Every structure is written in structure tokens, then in C-alpha cells.
Amino acid sequence: MNRRIQINKKLIFSSTLLVLGVIFYDKYNGLIPYDFVNGGSDIDGMINTLFQVQASIATLGIALIALLSEAAKTTVFGVSVSRYVMQESHKILKHRTLIFTELCLIMMSYFAIVLKYNNLFISVFIISLVIILFMVNDIFILFYGSDYIKDDIKEYCLSIYEEDDIDKKNAILNSLEKDINFSVENNDFTRLKDDTELLFNILKVLIKEKDILTIRGQFQEVCTNLCEKIFMQEKSNQIYLCLNFIYEIYKECNEHNNDDNQYIFFTFLDDIYRELINSLRKIKYEIISSKYIIEKIHKELYKNLYFEKEKAESSYYLKNNYFLKMYSSFIYHEFFILNKQNNSEENISKVKHYLYENLKNIIEYDTYKYFQEEKKEMAYDEICNYFKILIDNFDEDALEDIFFDSFLDIYSFKEYRIRGIFIIVIYLYYLLEKESLVDDDLREFVKKLMKKKSFTIGNFIFRRNRNYLFNEKLINTIKNKLRTWEKYPKKRGMGKVLIMEDTINEFLIFTMLKRNSYKESLMQDILLLVHGNEFHFYTAFVGNNKMNTVEKYEKFLTLFDFEAIEKHKLIQKVDMLESAISDIYKTSEIKVSEKEKLNDEDIETLKENIQEKCSDTIKECISIFNKIPADIKTKTKTMTLFNLDTDTRFIFEDVNSRMGSWIKQSLIILLIQLINENLLAINKNYDDKESLEDFFHSIEENELTVDTLIGYRNWFYGYIKEDRFAEFEKNKNKIESDGLGNIVVAINSKQLFFMLKKIKVYIKNYSETEIxxxxxxxxxxxxxxxxxxxxxxxxxxxxxxxxxxxxxxxKKITVEIEFEYGISGKPIGLGLFFKND
Incomplete structure (x- = not known):
């Protein structure tokens, strides 16, 4: 800054001198040279000499440019030193401009000599000297080294972000990114430290200027590339520097978020968190433990979580730091599983506790301006995952100190603890009792752990905290979490029956059964679990499986160190469970039936639909019987077409999709009843291969004219005269029904008259006696x-x-039809009827 002030003073002085020379050249022309040149010597000679000197000075400027160009390869923060000195450090006196100015001053001096403007010439000459001195001053900066100019370049870079020039901002970040890559590849720690400090200061300026677009855009891209490059190099000092940088930028943004309504959140770690975690397996914890940087990043990541509400949803969805729910598990796995040999037992124990304490504080004590509940839910999810990895890695000491002695506090009624304890205990139950894919070593570890801690667990769940209330959120959270912990075969392509859901249900049912001595309170608990799945729970726990449930319940109680209960008392308990589930099932069915109840309007609509369907179907079938032969006497008759018992859940669907086939089948049966006395009949066993031979023989013998088939069975594979029947049924009128595959009725339609006159539909309830x-x-x-x-x-x-x-x-549906019919002659056709015997 001071150097720029000095340059500006020189600029002002030189400009003033030039202006004075121009203004006063006429008044003092001829006077000043005599005062300065040996009291009257050869003025013209001196002027010519000075002109030659000036021309030589102009060439010196070009030489200085050439000399400065040799420094083009030297960069600070990715900015070329020569470019900065010649171009960017001066807003006006850029070296390119100064060279052009020198050439212009030579021309001005020439005209001043010709016109005898000596004062002007002297002024121009002095200006040329000042310009050269200015350029020489810049060249000396290069000899001081890049450290001398580092602060000026840093200030220049930051000043760009106070402007609105997006291209310049992008250029600075691109140059800085290249310099960071160079520093990382050459393990230049000092230079890398300077680069990250500048990048952090750029963020501060961007936050101050509220340039959120650049932060979320190019700034994050540079951070991604910086961190990925460092983590891939796996150099301890660089990794620590990078972790500290991550902590500082997150902290800076989070402080801004607390003071401003414009929320800034980062997403770049979602792309490189695997590289971050993997880098930890190559370094010792002591290197990064001095300032608890891993733990501090943990807290800042939670502060920076951002959730967004979907338009059609009431809940929030996470937008960044997706990996955070596994953060503690990742740290544990990298440091204490894959990098255990590089860390002392003391450090291992210390960080295990610190990770847990960090999460506990986030859940119980920390407050957030934004997304308070969502962030605590995330921490709860993470702490469960942390306990799981302790179990899966047989870490008995950590489980003893962290889970059983601290988290499983029998005097705590905090819901997140209750949820967490249930999740972990059910997971242990699943590993020990249910999952066949569990390794023998893990099962044995869980068995010893449960034996050792069965009283502690039982004391929390069944004794001390028996007054806590189950709720829908608690149950759903337990299920949603544990579903993701199901074990799968290690070999690809192998199938597996999912059992985690049933394990959760069994554990919760048995817990509720143990906690409750009365059916009413038991029903309140299991209603949250059973509701909507009554059939599944009834068949799984009671009914035919009741005695199996008795045995499982007895084993469950033994597992948690309860005294043995007599068999008949166990059966009484399960009887109470059966009664509770039955009552819930009944209540649910009654509520559903009330919703399915048909009102008067529904019944009238249904009658109209059935009547219309009947009319269309019947008329379609009997249109060939509408012509009255001359010798036919007709009768009018009313008969029941069909009676139907139907479920109101499907009644409208049945009318729309299946009623047509019912009507047709009933109509065919009615027609056969009407013409039965005028019909020849052949009765055959179903598998009689000579049936068709007798059928055709009878038609020929009785000289029957047949143009209509009713029924009917239309396939006779392997029967004698099968091909003749296929030819016979061609061009015949057909009244078919899928439900009447055991008859073939062949008649002459001209001998039968049938006309529909009226349809009545009755929809009735069942009587008390019938029910x-x-x-x-x-x-x-x-x-x-x-x-x-x-x-x-x-x-x-x-x-x-x-x-x-x-x-x-x-409902009972009855359809009556009134019709007019008549039959001419006897017989009018032949019926082939099959029976199964």
C-alpha cells in the first residue's frame, strides 16, 4: 500500500511538471535555459545533446521490459510477478503505456526544439527521466524476491473480489488453484499454507460482499480440487493443513449464518469425503489431535447442515453433508481398524469417547438458529451407526464405557436415548437369535455381551423406564433405522428372506406384553404397531402360532434375566395378547365396514347399473329368438335370473367387470330349463371319447336342423370326430359361457321365441337368523x-x-326378469351333458 502511495506521488509530480512546462513555455521561453546552462553557453548544442540522451532513455525502457519478461515464470498465488509489476499493480502507469508515452515524448521534444520551445523541451526531458526512474524502481522489486511483493499481490487478489468483474474473479481463483496444485505436487508446505490463507481470505471477502453465487460455484470447485489433491498425496503435514482449512472455512460460514438470514452451506465434501476418510489411515492421530481438528470439523459440519422442504411435502430433505450420519463410524474404522498400528491405546480410547461426547452434546445441549430438530435427528442417526460399528468390531471396552455406562442411563427419559437403546438392543437380539448369516465369532461375542449385560438392559426397558410411552414416531424410527442394518449374503446373486421387520415386531410385541398386565393398556401399546397389519400380526403371533409364541416369549424373558414363569401363566399372557389383537382386528374391520357401507344413493345407482347390464347382455344373447313362428303359442313368465352374495368392497367392480358373465351363465341355465322338455338329451362321462360320435348320430337319426349352440364346451382334444365338431360349429349362432364347459346344447333358433319384457333388481340385507x-x-x-x-x-x-x-x-342381490316365450315343435334340438364320474 505504501509503495502505491509513493508511485501516485511521482505520478502527480510528473504530471504537474509537464503541465507547467506547457503553460509557461511562452512567457519564460529562453529564460530558464540560460539560468540552468553555464550562463550563456551553446544552448542549441546542449538541447541537441539532451535530445539524444532522451532517445537513449526511451530505448532503456524497452530494455527494462525485456528484463522484466524474464521474471514471467515467477508466480505468487498463481499470479505472474512480472505481469503484476508491469500491469496489475498500476491502474494508469502500466509499463506498456509508459513505453508508448516515451515514444510520444520524443516526438514532442523534436517539435519543441524546432519551434524553440526550450522550457517545454526541458519539461518533457524531465518527465522522460521520471518515467525511466519509475520503471527502474519496479525492476528493483524483482531483486528483492517474491516475498517482498507477496503482500501487495495478496491485497490485489482480494481487491478483485470487491469489484463486479466476474472474469477477473474467475481468473484469480484459476491461477490460485494452479499454484495450489504446484505446491502440493512439490510438497512446498510454506507456499501451500500461503495459498490456503489467501483462499480463506477470499471467502471472507465474498461473504462480506454477499457473493453467494461465487461461493457456491467456483470457490467450492477450487476447495474440492484442493482437498482431493492433498488427500490423495497422503502427506501428514498437508493433510493437517487441509483439515484446518476445512474447519476454518466452515466456521467462517457458520458464524455468518448466525448473523445473517442469507444461509451459506457447502456441498464439496460430499464429493470427496471418501478421500478425506481414506487419508486418515496413513497418519498418526497425534499429528492432528493437538487442536482436536477432527472433532471440531464434526461440530462445524452439523452447524452447516442445510435442509429444504419439498413443495408437496411437510418434511425437510437434507441437501448437503450426506455422509455425516456415518462420520464417527468412518473415523473409527480408518483410525482404529485400518490404522490401529499407528495409534496408541490411549489415543484410541480418547477419540472414541470424544466422538461420542461430541454427538451427545449436539443432541442434548447445542442450539442452532436453523433446522434445530433436523440436525439433532441427524446426530441421533449417527450415534446409532457409531454403536453399531462398535458391535460389529467386537469392541467390548467401548461398548462398556460408552453405551452401557453412559448412554444407557436408567434414569434418563430422553426420547433419543430410548430410541437409541431400543435400536441397539433389537440389533443385538437380531444378531443372536434370528439371523443365520451372522459369523460365529460375532454371534459368540453378542452372546457373551448379552449374558453380561442382560440385567442392565432388562432393568432399563422393563423396570426403571416402564412408564415411558410408545408412540408412532418412536416405532417408525426404530423400524426405518434397523431395516438398513439387515445382513445380506456376501456372495452376489444369492437370495435372502428379509427378517429384520419380523424381528422388530417380535421384540416390541414381547416388550409390550412384559410391560403390561392388563389387556386395555396392552392394546394401547400394540395398536401403534399392529394398526393396518392386523392379519399379519394375528397369523404371526396367535391363532395357529399361539404355542410357538409362548415358547419364543419364554426364551425372550430368559434372555433378559427374568425369573422363569410357569407354563400356564405364559399361556395366559399370550391369551391376553390374542384377545388384544383380536379386539384390534375386530375394531379395525368394523371401521372399514362402516366406510364400505352402501347408502341409499349407492344402492339406487347399483340397481340401475345392474339393470342396464342385464338388459344389454340378455338382449344381445336372445336377439336370434325374437321372431315368433306362426304356430307358436307364447306365455309370459317371471323367474329369478340369479341370486348373488357379494362383498360391498368389490360390488361396483363386480358389476362393471364380472356381472356380464354371471348374467350370461344364468340366462343360459334359464333357457335350458325352459326348453328341457323339448330337448333330446345325451348324458356322458367327461372322458368318454365316443361322445361326439353319439352326438352326431342322434342329430342325423332324428333329422334335427341345428343353427345355434348354447353353453358350451368347445374343445374335444383326442375325441372321435373332433375335427367334424370343429367344422360343425362354424357359422353357428353361439351363446357361450366360460362357466358351462360341461354341456353342448344344439337347437334350431326358429323353433324358439324369447322376448325380455321387464327386469327387477333387489339389494337386501341379511336377516338376523341368516347371520x-x-x-x-x-x-x-x-x-x-x-x-x-x-x-x-x-x-x-x-x-x-x-x-x-x-x-x-x-349384500344379497336378486335379479328377476319377466319375459314372453314360446316353443314350436318337439324336439327343437339336442343336449350333450357331461358328468365327472
């Missing part, structure tokens, strides 16, 4: 009835409940 007639009494209550809800699952209902439930869930 209760075959139901067993409920042995538990004595005043109820057992009802088969589905798959032989019988649930006890009170009489009023059952009647209402059945009539909400089921």
Missing part, C-alpha cells in the same frame, strides 16, 4: 359369536356388532 344360524358362541365372553373374517380367522363379535358388520360388508 347367526351357523355361528359358534364366543367362549371367552359367553354372549358373543365367532365370525370367520378371513382365512379361518375367527373373531368374537357381540350380536349387534356382528349383524351391523355383516350387513355393512355384504
Amino acid at each position: 347367526l344360524s351357523d355361528k359358534k358362541r364366543d367362549a371367552n365372553t359367553g354372549d358373543g359369536y365367532m365370525y370367520n373374517i378371513t382365512n379361518d380367522i375367527f373373531i368374537g363379535f357381540k350380536k349387534e356388532e356382528l349383524i351391523e358388520y355383516v350387513n355393512n360388508r355384504k
